[in-house]
């Protein structure tokens with residue numbers, strides 16, 4: 001099972017080229033603000049909310065507003081460069097498009113882990129074919145629970161905090 005590995009492409013330039021092509025196709029204006037948002041987002045390696053991205057972008061473009069970030073993210077989703085996720089806290093999160101993976105979410109601290117498991121993927125296909133030959137087009141696995149720290153285990157640490165050390 002692939003765990004916490006990087007499912008997103010490392011080549012930000014290629015993603016930026018795709019963005020440029022999308023902008024030109026639709027004859028959309030590019031502004032310094034929008035470009036800063038796109039730049040910042042494409043370098044993101046996790047699942048950002050609009051507010052989180054706004055905070056990051058404001059370090060470079062202090063006057064960027066929420067609506068501009070929101071609209072730019074919608075364009076990024078439309079262009080196929082961003083994937084929108086809902087992890088049950090009523091807040092949309094966005095990640096850079098990449099290889100298929102599923103998620104494990106701590107409902108207390110908001111930790112999000114990514115995984116990809118061949119056995120699970122194949123099992124889904126098996127179940128679908130067993131149930132009358134259903135063709136699976138896409139799926140989403142979201143496992144909600146508690147990280148060791150949130151569960152109150154003695155010496156329980158949140159993988160997120162361990163990673164930052």
Ligand SMILES: [Zn+2]
Pocket residue numbers: 100101102116117121139141
């Ligand atoms: Zn999967």
Ligand SMILES: [Zn+2]
Pocket residue numbers: 047095101102103114
């Ligand atoms: Zn993810």
